[in-house]
Amino acid sequence: MNLIAKIKDLLLIVLIYFGFSQMNFAQNTDETCFKTGADRPELYLPLLKNKSVAVVTNQTGLMKDRTFLVDFLVKNNIKIKSIFAPEHGFRGDADAGEHVKNGVDTKTGIPIISLYGDNKKPKPDQLKGIDIVLFDIQDVGVRFYTYISTLTYVMEAGAENGVEVMVLDRPNPHDGYIDGPVLKDQWKSFVGMHNIPVVYGLTIGEYGNMVNGERWLKNGVQAKYTLIPMLGYHKQKRYGVLDKPSPNLPNEKSINLYPSLCFFEGTQVSVGRGTDFPFQIFGSPWTKNLPYKFTPKPNFGAKDPFLNGKLCYGENLSGYPEDLRELNIDWLLKAYSNYKNPTQDFFLKNLFFDKLAGTDELRKQIIAGKSAQEIKESWKKGLENFQKIRTKYVLYED
Incomplete structure (x- = not known):
């Protein structure tokens, strides 16, 4: 990299540090x-x-040569006091929602502290003596994927305890577009902490910068925040991930379909957990008019999958050719219209569907028989308002 490029990147870090996030730096693509x-x-x-x-x-904290970041830091004599592990654990092998235990990394001897379960936010004693929390996780750019919630809690704890947060930025597989309903306050949860759409079109580093800049942390506090930017990144390009972000997103196909299919997690329809095609198929025992058949069974990514052992009828999207740049809710509407079960409603009673959607309006629109076009039209105003916020924090070519 030439001297000018180095100076530009160092300047970018300084500007981010002092909050000038609206600067849009052209980079080599x-x-x-x-x-x-x-x-x-x-x-x-x-x-x-x-x-x-x-x-x-x-497990996604890898360098290009597949060196694990923690190992690289230790080799370079960086003093690591502890490792914080998000949902799915340090090695990424825990089920979604599974309680992740504390432990010790056997290779380095560094203590591992879970940031999932009862301890989603680092406690003051867990940050005692820490100068910097370094965050490096491959995200997928979707509101209900919980790594951005973990980042939020880390930043909040950092702000409250005078600890700097540094993010090593990574590509967003759903970058360069926004879509879906914008979350409303009453539906805030760990699968949706901020008033953003389902797909928000920012890298995880840009996202943290937005949370800080908009004062979305508790009590409006702001973290001492440093972003290490990518080089040569373009938001309209797609970059392969070095390792699966979580057990049930094993490849680019599942990541591509994830924003559209995850809504099924709030229904009586399986998204393929417990099969070879998680988030690439959908179906249930009560959608018998649909052509594809599968039976969820326990496996590495799902120890007790939804609809375990039950024959499901649905669709196989593992060969879906399109790089999605918008939510496809046709599959959700198709499953609803084909659902025939007199004893159980299509939507789970706990209304987890509404938490995923960030509103109860989508569920009500589906029940009312609204078309995909009508539903998407209802999202426009919220998306336009969010775009005004998003634009301030875009750092890469869009």
């Missing part, structure tokens, strides 16, 4: 020059030197 934040140690190692560090990461 030649994929041969693309680097994640983790692959730019010349930017972050000097900032970590002689500091006491905690790392928030999982």
Whole structure:
């Protein structure tokens, strides 16, 4: 990288640090020059030197040569006091929603603290003596995928305890577009903490910058926040992930379909957990008019999958060719119209569907027989308002 490029990136970090997030820096989009934040140690190692560090990461915290970030930091004499693990655990092998235990990394001997279950936010004693929390996780750019919620809690704890948060940025597989209903306050939860649409079109580093800049942390506090940007990243391109972000997103196909199919998690319809095609198929025992058949069974990614052992009828989307740049709710409407079960409603009684949607309006629109076009039309105003916020925090070519 030439001297001008180095100066530009250092300037970007300084501007982010001081809150000038609206600056949009053009970057080299030649994929041969693309680097994640983790692959730019010349930017972050000097900032970590002689500091006491905690790392928030999982199995996706890899460098281009597949070196694990934690191992790289230890090799470079960075003092890591602890590792914080998000949903699915440090090695990414826990089921969705499964309680993740604390432990010790057997390779490095570093203590592992779970940030899932009862301890979603680092406690003051867990940050005692820490100078910087380094965050490096591959996200998928969808509101109900909980890594952005973990980042939010880490930033909040950092702000409250005077600890800096540094994010190594990574690509968003659903970048460059926004779609879906914007979350309303009454439906806030760990699967939706902020008033944003389902797909929000920001990298995880940009997202953290937005949370900080808009003062969305508790009591309006702001974290000391440093973003290590990617090199040569373009929001309209798609970059392969180095490892599966979670057990049931095993490949690009499942990641591509995830924003559209995850709504089924709030219904009596399986999304393929307990099969070879999680988030690539959908079906239930009560949609018998649909052509594809499968039976969920326990496996590595789902120890007790929904509809375990029951024959399901649905659709197989594993060969779906389109790179989705919008939510496809036709599958949801098709499943609803084909659902025939006199004893159980299509939507789960706990209304988890509404938490995923961020509103009860989508469920009511489906019940009322609204078309996909009518439903999407109702999202427009909310998306237009969010776009005004999003634009302030876009750092890469869009």
